[in-house]
Amino acid sequence: MKLAELAVRSPAHVTRVLGAGSFRRRLMELGVLPGTRVEVMGVAPLGDPIELLVRGSSLSIRRADAECVEVVRLLESELRVESARESIEELAGVRGVR
């Protein structure tokens, strides 16, 4: 599916970056590469642009440009592993404070 179609806060992996030229190169240089985890963090109130989380930083691009990025949603199992890890760490953190 296209990055532009991805639901908000539904993590995915980039599979392909289409297009050509300097914009595509810049997008990749900012970390939008095949295999990288991306997440749409939000959509601007007027519907465009969208905000992405890539490599721990937040990047916004226009919907039309997000058409060039193909993604595949993270599997349910992968998401469970992620959230399990997070909750274990949170638990550990709380214990540490006590």
Add this chain to the structure above:
Amino acid sequence: MTTPGTVPRTEVERVAPPSATLPVVVVVGNPNVGKTSLFNHLTGQNARIGNYPGVTVERRSGTVQVGSHAVELVDVPGAYSLAARSAEEQIALEAILGTSGNPRPSLCVVVVDAGQIARNLYLVVQLLELGIPVIVAVNMIDEVRESPPNLEALSRALGVPCVPTDGRRGVGLPALRDAIARALREPPSSVPAIRYPKDLLSDLDGIRAALPEEWTSGAAREQALALWALSSIEQHDELEGIPDALRRRCLETRERAAGAGRDLDLEIVGSRYAFVDRILPELYERVEPHPPKRKVSERIDRVLLHPILGFVAFIAVMLVVFQALFSWSEPMIGWIEAGFGWIAALLTEHLPEGLVRDFLVQGVIGGVGNVVVFLPQILLLFFFIGLLEDSGYMARIAYLMDRVMKALGLHGRAFVPMLSGFACAVPAILATRTMEQKRDRLLTMMVIPLMTCSARLPVYSLIIAALFPPTTVLGGLPLQATLMVSMYVFSLLTTLVATGVLGRTVIRGRRIPLLLELPPYRMPNLLGTLRLMRERAFVFLREAGTVILACTVVLWALLSFPKLPESADAATPSVAAVEAPSAAATAASPVPAEVTPIEHSIAGRIGKAIEPAIEPLGFDWKLGIGIIGAFAAREVFVSTMGLVFGLEELDDEAVPLRERMRAEVNAGGKPTYTPLVGLSLMVFFALSCQCMSTLAVVRRETRSLRWPLFMFAYMTGLAYLSSLLVYQGGRLLGL
């Protein structure tokens, strides 16, 4: 992306850097990593601002004492990568290599955001590949206190020193200085073990052979430069000084690779990130998708980017900025005007009457006043820009408004400068500095003077009050207020149309997609903001101020010479926006003469000479003189018209002038200034570029004469045609 940086106590760099013999250390880094505040902390009071050779990019530099010797620190504009498309982006590479007239650096300090190492290392890798001595300043280390990266591991993995710093509070700077001193003695260098595909490596060998001689120095650097060329050079780039052979070779290589189904950009960028990803597990126990700092920002964004709350907050912030420019600046401008009035009065009192006194009072003092009067708005605007940029909200403004600005063919970042244009074009044009793309910047600059600035208000007030009756129209709307509002709407519409037309014709350029980083929210740095204000004010005074001063003197001369033969001390016009005090002009109350001094002057004669040209717009020579005088600043139209009618001491209301204009009759005994003439005149003022200060600032910001001339020509042409249409159309309708 270049952020408007800050420089402490801006000393003006008039010639080449004075310390060309000192070892040069360049400071590079991604945007929003606190590079400028780190630079400010290091250079302290010794920063200068100059220009990179050949481009309109400012170059900040300063002398710093490290260990036993001094070095010249150069702040390179922030960039995510060294790969470039334009001459502006190219300077990063040139400053780092010391080519194209830049001094050759001995060391490169690369500043990375401790919270965004995963992305920032991409630039570090590129620098290491070039084989130049590098040290890494891991900045904003305070923000990752909970899960700090292992800097020893980073240092080991990269093969260069990594120093933790906090540029805002100045933490870690002694260690950074020591590291710089040590690195100058024993240059650290390390070639990162990036595994590029074999096919790419053989492509690079082919490109290396075509590199210009200035670039050749050792196999590692040549390979890095071949990579740079292959990444940067494309069919329609705007790079400068690329030899044809190299360009051809790169394009051929790309074509060949595409033919073989290879993706060069992916090969290059992917290999570098693969190297970074091999390092990351050594730095952290776990690489989190949502770093802690992000989580705070995400929570703030839930409000500030909310569809309703977000816009409420946005409008509130913009109202404060606009209110400051429009109203808070008013008393400060008043003090400046009063101050210069006082100086002028003092000079008038103590100097003997005559040419020298007039020159000093009306030319020089008036001219300096014309320059200084802009400072309150410039300082206030950059105060807000500094806070907005620093806090991270400026990027959110661009994010919120991009949809609107995109319709104009502009970027969201154009919003704040455009809005400022409603107060005054001069600070607004200076504010375009926050935009990264040269084309967007230029386009925004060219249309800003069409916005209804505050200097047009006295002109509109005079015309509306003098020539339109206080009746109601369209079922109860007060005519005069409706006209005023219509002028605002008119200016908004013309700005939109002009942006669309200019953006598709003269300033076309390729559409550059939006790539906007939303940095984490941070407490703004007040000291840095004050430095930014000081720096912008100095640059304005030095570079635009001199032009404005010179123009004021020329205009004064045009409006003053030749003198009337009999009464030399009759009122001479004040071209200054800052009015010379009444004492300057009222030493002798003029006997109502047939010819006013201003009519006798060169400007008066020009006004008469151009009468045939402006007659079709409904203007007589008197308005012609007013328009010439208004070139100093639009509101000067009012005082110039006063002088044309032999009136002095106009107060804010300018009641006598209104009456005189209403009473003016032509040869046929009919009123000269009909409402139709008034409308035509307002349209003329809405569109024409009657402001030398705007032109002076455009000249400074574009570093060319071409763009201010173009601005003057297109706006005056537009004004002439529109007024012609209004007046002749109105006549046809029998108005």
